[in-house]
Amino acid sequence: MDKPEGRFEGKVVMITGAGSGIGAGCASRFLSEGARVAIIDREEDGLAQLTSGFPADRVYAVSGDCTDESVVTGFHQSATEKFRAVDILINNVGQSARERASEFHESQEDVWRFVLEVSLLATMRLSRLVVPQMRERGGRILNMSSDAAFAGDAGLVDYATAKMGIIGFTRSLARELAPFGVTVNAVAPGAIRTRAHDRVPAAVIDRIRQQTPVGFVGEPSDVAAAICFLASDEARFITGQTLLVDGGRWMI
Amino acid sequence: MTDAFAHRRIFVSGAANGIGLACVKRFVDAGASVACFDRDAEALERLSARSRESRLTLSCGDMTSTEEVERAMRKSVEAFGGIDGVVNAAGIDLLRSLEDTDDEDWRRIFAVNLDGPMRVCRAALPHLRAAGGGTIVNISSGAGLMPLKHRTAYSASKAGLQMFSKALAMEAADFGVRVNVVCPGAVETGLLRSSIDKAPDPQQAYEAVLARYALGRVAEPDEIAAAILWLSSSESSYVTGTALAVDGGRTFH
Numbered sequence: 001m002d003k004p005e006g007r008f009e010g011k012v013v014m015i016t017g018a019g020s021g022i023g024a025g026c027a028s029r030f031l032s033e034g035a036r037v038a039i040i041d042r043e044e045d046g047l048a049q050l051t052s053g054f055p056a057d058r059v060y061a062v063s064g065d066c067t068d069e070s071v072v073t074g075f076h077q078s079a080t081e082k083f084r085a086v087d088i089l090i091n092n093v094g095q096s097a098r099e100r101a102s103e104f105h106e107s108q109e110d111v112w113r114f115v116l117e118v119s120l121l122a123t124m125r126l127s128r129l130v131v132p133q134m135r136e137r138g139g140r141i142l143n144m145s146s147d148a149a150f151a152g153d154a155g156l157v158d159y160a161t162a163k164m165g166i167i168g169f170t171r172s173l174a175r176e177l178a179p180f181g182v183t184v185n186a187v188a189p190g191a192i193r194t195r196a197h198d199r200v201p202a203a204v205i206d207r208i209r210q211q212t213p214v215g216f217v218g219e220p221s222d223v224a225a226a227i228c229f230l231a232s233d234e235a236r237f238i239t240g241q242t243l244l245v246d247g248g249r250w251m252i
Numbered sequence: 253m254t255d256a257f258a259h260r261r262i263f264v265s266g267a268a269n270g271i272g273l274a275c276v277k278r279f280v281d282a283g284a285s286v287a288c289f290d291r292d293a294e295a296l297e298r299l300s301a302r303s304r305e306s307r308l309t310l311s312c313g314d315m316t317s318t319e320e321v322e323r324a325m326r327k328s329v330e331a332f333g334g335i336d337g338v339v340n341a342a343g344i345d346l347l348r349s350l351e352d353t354d355d356e357d358w359r360r361i362f363a364v365n366l367d368g369p370m371r372v373c374r375a376a377l378p379h380l381r382a383a384g385g386g387t388i389v390n391i392s393s394g395a396g397l398m399p400l401k402h403r404t405a406y407s408a409s410k411a412g413l414q415m416f417s418k419a420l421a422m423e424a425a426d427f428g429v430r431v432n433v434v435c436p437g438a439v440e441t442g443l444l445r446s447s448i449d450k451a452p453d454p455q456q457a458y459e460a461v462l463a464r465y466a467l468g469r470v471a472e473p474d475e476i477a478a479a480i481l482w483l484s485s486s487e488s489s490y491v492t493g494t495a496l497a498v499d500g501g502r503t504f505h
Binding site: 171174175178179190213214215218219222223225226229234235236237238239240241242243244245246247248251252 | 426
């Protein structure tokens with residue numbers, strides 16, 4: 001199962017927040033396994049890196065903000081016109097807004113709203129756009145939670161709340177779509193080497209590493225491997241689940 | 253097929269039937285050497301046809317016997333020069349109210365479903381360490397996450413197996429061994445068939461089973477094996493101490 005060639009040949013995959021980190025890792029993996037991939041991110045640089053290596057009929061990129069409903073709607077419309085209906089949706093976009101984090105009693109409602117918009121509502125909105133066609137054709141929806149949902153995250157109450165919301169959303173949508181051949185699952189990564197991770201203080205990273213039984217910080221490709229498994233035919237009997245990819249840090 | 257498991261040497265308990273057998277076939281197709289352990293001599297005999305053409309060892313023995321488990325492990329290590337993967341698929345069911353469950357029933361369920369995998373893991377660990385790392389996948393059950401009526405012993409044994417696996421994941425991580433659990437829902441196996449057939453109204457019992465799962469069906473053994481192989485592969489190298497339910501949507505774990 002080391003990167004079987006062509007596992008996603010002919011599939012249309014949509015990925016949000018694909019310009020860097022886990023989203024970019026997923027995009028490269030799906031592209032390397034034959035999928036046609038539609039990606040969106042606020043930042044053009046990362047998107048350009050992905051599009052440069054593949055022909056235009058394999059990858060379609062839009063730079064835009066997933067918290068803007070009209071951007072998401074436009075992205076969905078143009079991507080399905082360019083390819084066709086989405087087979088696999090990867091709701092990866094999310095942010096902890098760590099630079100604006102504070103203890104809860106001092107937290108600001110505009111930060112809550114931003115974090116919930118980008119880490120939960122963007123997922124719900126794009127899912128609502130793809131579901132009508134998935135109910136007719138089957139499909140896969142993968143949502144990005146976090147081990148912060150289980151472990152809690154002092155100073156990032158809004159983020160952990162949004163990521164637990166992802167789990168409730170995943171389970172409910174899995175029930176609703178099971179009769180239509182659509183599975184809905186979540187992945188909950190632990191500490192993964194991304195740009196957001198690079199902004200975390202070194203002392204915190206050391207503590208995380210000590211709490212992680214495997215003793216190292218994961219790579220975006222580790223999460224992409226789990227996403228691709230759950231998106232594959234191999235995982236057709238798995239639905240409503242949250243798979244932890246965290247080196248054993250939180251064993252629920 | 254792929255050669256994703258080339259040079260891997262996997263010990264599979266409960267290898268002769270159901271989920272275990274589906275794993276053996278997949279592992280062989282993916283290039284692994286597989287040590288098959290089962291108490292069902294007849295079913296093992298059927299596997300022996302395959303063993304001539306591929307890399308299989310067959311050991312007949314019981315999960316409840318430390319001696320038989322250790323003997324099978326030694327035989328496998330001698331045949332393959334080591335072991336770097338374990339799948340514990342052996343397990344038994346018991347559909348019985350607690351008032352009708354005697355001490356012997358209770359002990360038998362735990363001896364096979366919990367003590368058995370513990371024995372296999374304990375016997376395998378020195379070899380996994382010697383190999384510089386490896387994988388263990390224990391097959392629990394959705395019933396170990398979310399209870400099933402009239403299955404107190406079964407559910408408790410399968411929940412115990414999960415916590416055993418997680419605790420082991422913590423200590424085994426120190427030497428590069430990942431330990432994970434797969435929790436199947438109802439699977440189309442002899443074990444399910446015999447439970448259904450014992451019900452007063454088998455058809456109604458079967459429909460009640462189907463109704464538990466959001467996908468509205470039971471699994472094929474191969475669908476469980478797919479998850480077991482993924483957790484045994486390098487694809488899941490950052491996943492340990494996890495219980496993955498492959499249950500068509502019942503436990504929502």
